[in-house]
Amino acid sequence: MSEHDKNTRHLARMQRKKAVVDTKIESAKISKGLLLIHTGIGKGKSTAAFGLLARALGHGMQAVVVQFIKGRSDTGEEAFFKNAANLQWHVMGDGFTWETQNAENDLASARKAWDLVQACLQDETVNLLILDEFTYALKYGWLSIDEVVAALKNRPPMQHVVITGRAAPQALIDVADTVSEVNLLKHAFQAGVQAMPGVEW
Amino acid sequence: MSEHDKNTRHLARMQRKKAVVDTKIESAKISKGLLLIHTGIGKGKSTAAFGLLARALGHGMQAVVVQFIKGRSDTGEEAFFKNAANLQWHVMGDGFTWETQNAENDLASARKAWDLVQACLQDETVNLLILDEFTYALKYGWLSIDEVVAALKNRPPMQHVVITGRAAPQALIDVADTVSEVNLLKHAFQAGVQAMPGVEW
Numbered sequence A, B: 001m002s003e004h005d006k007n008t009r010h011l012a013r014m015q016r017k018k019a020v021v022d023t024k025i026e027s028a029k030i031s032k033g034l035l036l037i038h039t040g041i042g043k044g045k046s047t048a049a050f051g052l053l054a055r056a057l058g059h060g061m062q063a064v065v066v067q068f069i070k071g072r073s074d075t076g077e078e079a080f081f082k083n084a085a086n087l088q089w090h091v092m093g094d095g096f097t098w099e100t101q102n103a104e105n106d107l108a109s110a111r112k113a114w115d116l117v118q119a120c121l122q123d124e125t126v127n128l129l130i131l132d133e134f135t136y137a138l139k140y141g142w143l144s145i146d147e148v149v150a151a152l153k154n155r156p157p158m159q160h161v162v163i164t165g166r167a168a169p170q171a172l173i174d175v176a177d178t179v180s181e182v183n184l185l186k187h188a189f190q191a192g193v194q195a196m197p198g199v200e201w
Helices: A003-027 A045-058 A074-079 A103-120 A135-139 A145-153 A168-177 B003-027 B046-059 B076-081 B101-118 B134-140 B145-153 B169-177
Strands: A035-039 A061-067 A089-091 A128-132 A159-164 A178-186 B037-040 B064-065 B087-091 B127-133 B160-165 B178-186
Touching: A003 B101, A035 A045, A035 A168, A045 A061, A045 A074, A045 A128, A045 A159, A045 A178, A045 B046, A045 B076, A061 A103, A074 A089, A074 A159, A074 B046, A103 A128, A103 A135, A103 B003, A103 B127, A145 A168, B003 B064, B037 B046, B037 B169, B046 B064, B046 B076, B046 B127, B046 B160, B046 B178, B064 B101, B076 B087, B087 B134, B101 B127
Parallel strands: A035 A159, A035 A178, A061 A089, A061 A128, A128 A159, B037 B160, B037 B178, B064 B087, B064 B127, B127 B160
Antiparallel strands: A178 B178
């Protein structure tokens, strides 16, 4: 096939593809606040939430980050974002359960974080709300899934919410608009690489 | 079981878990530049790269973003990051193949972007290099996988590289340190929701 024929074929194929894509875009007319979930055991759940944060802030939106579980306050993401206008950043966890070793305190921290989240879920000036490592609070039974689902359903209609963490329960997936499951094909840690600053934290 | 017994059990379980985790952390001693890949058809591949970017910039690292394919320059992420110190942001694509409809131009754009990437892969002052939607350049045969793998292998030893895009070829996965495959459980677009600013772009 000559270069000219190849290019003609490519053009025809891409014109057909464009027609398909354009039809799909045309039929997507709903405008609403989305509930996004990043779950699974792979790397990239929290970082995807932080990438959305950058995206939203770039559009001038008002955002709130609430970090469950995570206790450390020296992360690169917090250092980078903390001075951004239109953003509140809350580290509400005390660390992983095997670090705290205290079920009562873990429960109390989760409830305190949830109080804050509930206020955000009733505040229509919050355009994007990120609940980082939130699924653990459900997994450990610190929060009631029914209460969480009800609060999410009753939030302002244009508010976007992103939830990250392993093993999102089905009831949460059912009410979500977009759900990504991040699978682990490989992780440097398995090969003996320590947590590198700028990559893991 | 009384509350006291429950707490005692929890403590014992968490102490055992901490011992396991600590041993794993202790044995991870290697410090190196990582090659991370975010592939699969789900949402969150590029945003995870942008989250890592925030993380790296928060640690004072020097970063370069090269966007293949993507033609638009009005994204939230670019607006947000563009004034960050220590960052260069290059939009090198002309748009999706079905928008450009011109195979020759697509090829020329990919080659031009790759020249820029090769310079970064030889520059040890670049701590983090993001190749956004890069896999398409391999899929369409615009770049040689052997040449790409060789350049990645020969980069500065402490340089982190993140590659995003669907269908990463096996040869790329083989040389990567961390690979996440993002699966799509649900996408708002399928339910008729248009691309929302702050979420999709």
